[in-house]
Amino acid sequence: MTTPNSLDTAADSTEPVVRLGAGAVRGRLEDGLAVFRGIPFAEPPVGEDRFQAPRPVRGWEGVRDAFEFGPPPPQESGIQGRTGVLEGPTGDDWLTVNVWTPEPGSAARRPVMVYIYGGAYKLGHSGSPGYDAQHIARDGDLVVVTLNYRVGIEGFARIEGAPANRGLLDQVAALEWVRDNITAFGGDPEQVTVFGESAGAGSVAALLVMPSAAGLFRRAIAQSVPGTFFSDELAADMAAAMAAEAGLRPTATDLATVDPRELPALGEALAPKMTQHEDRWGSVVHTLTPFSPVVDGEVLPTTPWQGLAAGAARDVELIVGHNRDEYRLFVVLAGRLGQLGEEDAATALRRFGPGPDAEQAYRAAFPDASAGELYERVQTDWLFNMPSLHLAEAQLAGGGRAHVYELTWPAPGLGGVLGACHGLDIPLLFGTFTADLGNLLFAEVEPSPEALALSSRFRASWTAFARTGDPGWPAYDTEHRPVQVLDAEPVVTAYPEEASRRLWEGYTFPALPLAP
Known part of the structure; x- marks a missing residue:
């Protein structure tokens, strides 16, 4: 983890400082907004924590500069005009949030919008310039949060010795961070809207029916929801094929022997061969990704369509479109x-x-x-x-x-x-x-x-x-x-x-x- 700066009494007094449960962070004033980047919401998911559910971040002393976006999670190369090689900090602090707020520390309790990026469940980074949330925060006079979550094999491969849907669990942990900390930024934890596009919309759909996400948001916006959710059996079979590309078993122990930055290559190696498995995997082999949320019966107990029809999110107001x-x-x-x-x-x-x-x-x-x-x-x-x-x-x-x-x-x-x-x-x-x-x-x-x-x-x-x-x-x-x-x-x-x-x-x- 990046070591936060200690309290700097010579720092610009106009730079906003917010005190959180884990410690204080210093942001910047940008065109009338206070902006905080790269705040960790969970421990780096490496070492013993690799392929596990996110753990709460440890605290720090002094004031941590929140000037730069956190490092991107390991991911494949480009798609849809994006690239897997992203400029920005390097390191293992993939699980970070960014906040745009008109008035940190305000008692106004503004509504909060939390954005989840897309990228075929194998790409994405909240620090991408396309997700600069200044216009949303400024035009809407509200607080906007963007977040990183694990993608690809790290986040979604169904492997032995690891919980399913780790990328979704990261999103839940970020929403828990919002619940516990957003008041310090002038936001209202009772007025949270989660929104996302493509794989981000699929994530929103999943969150609507996940027991661990219940009560963490009041409203949801899903933009272009993908219909591809995997059964446990399909996801496990695809993970086995990916691991086999490196002569490994589809287990957390085996895959942990591969550097996180090299692991996405296994997914890339499988992609051009997916059609060879059409008789077992079906139409999904003709999509751009071997990753999707997994209906494992525990983290994600059902598909969003089945769960919503059963009333899982009847109290959540929803926008959905395409x-x-x-x-x-x-x-x-x-x-x-x-x-x-x-x-x-x-x-x-x-x-x-x-x-x-x-x-x-x-x-x-x-x-x-x-x-x-x-x-x-x-x-x-x-x-x-x-x-x-x-x-x-x-x-x-x-x-x-x-x-x-x-x-x-x-x-x-x-x-x-x-x-x-x-x-x-x-x-x-x-x-x-x-x-x-x-x-x-x-x-x-x-x-x-x-x-x-x-x-x-x-x-x-x-x-x-x-x-x-x-x-x-x-x-x-x-x-x-x-x-x-x-x-x-x-x-x-x-x-x-x-x-x-x-x-x-x-x-x-x-x-x-x-x-x-």
Whole structure:
């Protein structure tokens, strides 16, 4: 662990100091906000603690400078415009939080928003420039927390001698830190909203039904929820294949012999070979990742859809939504836009569609769609859109309330070919148009007044929800199906993807099984 600085009486007196349970931290004033970076919420998960549940951080003497983001957790190389090689501090203090607050120490008790990054459960770092939360905190006059959690093998591989879903347990530990410490930053621990995108949204969905997370947040926002949750058997089989890449057993003891920074290479080595296991692992071999939350029966007792329908989070207010053209990003990154033929469409429809007659049903529902459009449509539906919609419907079935949105405004980068693709909501929400994924989605294009207005609307809706539970549009119901469409001219209308909704009506998103 990094040794904190001792009390420096010569330090700038304008630098805010906050006293926490573990010790004092010193942040910086930046454009009207106090910002604290790299505060540890748990002990470094290395040595005897490697592959174990996070342990509370030990205290420190004096005042610890909280000026820099903590080191990224070990992870694979790039995807979605991000990179696994991240600039920043090195070391083992992966489990840190960052706080943006208008007024630390205030008695105002502002609402708190806690962000969980995406990255296919194998990438991500809260210090990435795209997650700079200053605009959310400033525009919403609230406290924003971002956090690191273990990804890849360290966080999600199902291995012997270790609890499942260590990455999710890290998130719970960070939320416990928020509960215990956020008052010192002027936040209200009774008004916590957790929000995340892609794998971060899948994490939010999991947290909604995890017993250990109960009571740690009042509201939740899930942006583009992936439908891939693994059964215990599937996850264990995939972990065994990864360990075998290094001639190891899938145990904490064996894997601990590999340096944490070298371990992600096992996942990378397996990725191009995943399709060889399709007969056992199913459609997930055609995704970008061998990692997902594991329905192990203990840490995660059920899938989010099953748990919400049973009322696990009926008292948690929820926003859930997706982007219209989610899968377009992956088609473009693969260089296949305009290159997809009828055979590609037929294979995708049979592989990802709901039920044995999915190909015929999709072709009948979208008679004018090209082969490329069908290929994208079914994968958008299977991977993100229908899991997101069904999460809202499960929440209603369990006696709760949900607000649903769809982003339809197209990304301007690359000549506008990306549409309203996966990840577009991140730069719009954070206002980070030239960082990380924003570099691609807004490539060589200055944000237009239209983009800036939509970005402002995103933040206004999300922060209003964090403050009041009302994002500014009606709650979803299964009769009228009101949905906020986010575009240049936002409107509330009946769910726009009705053809897809009907195709997937009655489908359940089970924990993906291991085939015999």
